[in-house]
Amino acid sequence: MADLTTFDAADLGRRDVMRSAGAAMLAGLAVAGSSPATAQAAGKISAAARNAGPLGLRLQGVQHFGLTVQNMDRAYEFYTQVLGGTEVMRDGDFQGERIHNTLLTDQEIEARERHVNPRTMGVPDLRGGAQRLDVRFIQFDNVVIELLQYRDADQPMGGGNSFAEPLDHMSPAFPRMMHICFHIRDDVDFNSFIRDLEAEAAKRGMTQVRANRVITVNSEPERQAAPLDSNSNPITEGKSNGWRLIYAKGPEGEQLEFVQALGPVKKTFDDALAARRRLTAG
Known part of the structure; x- marks a missing residue:
């Protein structure tokens, strides 16, 4: 879950952040030889000014998140048929x-510095063709997920064996560990969604798709027997008021999160998005 207190801890309000970014944008315009008034009158930032400005003004958001999988067909089925994404391309x-x-490149350099064979570190040999890489892109409403599978050249696409073994421990507490967070629509019953998610995945043999519970359970049978209202954690105070969440594992053992943002926290994110769009318009 996003840390909503980061700016507070640094004694920076959202307005201060946006004001600083705006000042940096104007500085970039000046460096490029274009006046802010001219750019504003035209309703956009020139390419020269953008390329001379802050890095943030050269981005247009997150294009996709990548997930390396062990079984491409299984992961594809989950993200399209269970969660409803649509294929962009493969x-x-x-x-x-x-x-x-x-x-x-960075993994090859690390292997040389350690004086070990890169293959022993799980680095595939795409250069020589001993291993191959396959990709599939899946579109959701506001972001794309890319599934990647590294396989030996003699393995078939899709369901073949992966090149490297998967990580066993996927705790979100590990540094470098990332997760994919899905945004549940405002009018959806969160707890029922989690119940139905697990049931739909289980019907497809994906019994590893499991969501946490907000009460303490000590075994898988206890987790399954937990009451429906333990499927999500509603936050009702502080800056996260209106946020509801639960962590889960996907079919590849990947870390997932499901959230719903209502009330005050929804307004916080909506206001931040609107301010961002105003700042980077053009």
Whole structure:
């Protein structure tokens, strides 16, 4: 879950952050030789000014999140048929020096510094073609998820064996660990959604799709027997008032989160998005 207290801890309000970013934008315009008044009159920022301005003004948001999977077909079924995403495109059999270097240069350097074979560190050999990379992109309302599978060249696309073994421990407390968070619609019953998510996944043999409970359980049978209202954690005070969440595991053991943002916290995020759009318009 996003840390909603970060700016408070640094004694920075959202207005201060936006004001600072706006000042940086104007500085970038000046460097590029274009006056703010001219840019505002035109209703957009020139390409030259944008390229000379702060990095944040050169972005247009998050394009996708990537998830390396053990079984492509299984992950694809979950994100499309269970969670309802739609396929954008698929591609694969990637190999060769350029794609190897694009993705794996830092791992190759680390292996050399350790004086070990990169394969022992789980680094595939895309350069020589011993391993291949397949990808599928899945569209949700506001972001794309990319599924990636690294496999040996003699393995079939989709359901073949992956090149490296999956990580066993996926605690969100581990540094570098990331998670995918899905936003549940305002009028959806959160607790029923989690119940139905687990049931739909189980029907497809994905029994590893499991959500946490807000009460203490000590075994899988206890988790399954927990009451429906323990499927989510509603926050009713402080700056997160209106936030409801639960963590879960996906079919690949990946860390997922489901959230609903209502009331005061919804307004906080909506206001921040509107301010961001005003700042970066053009």
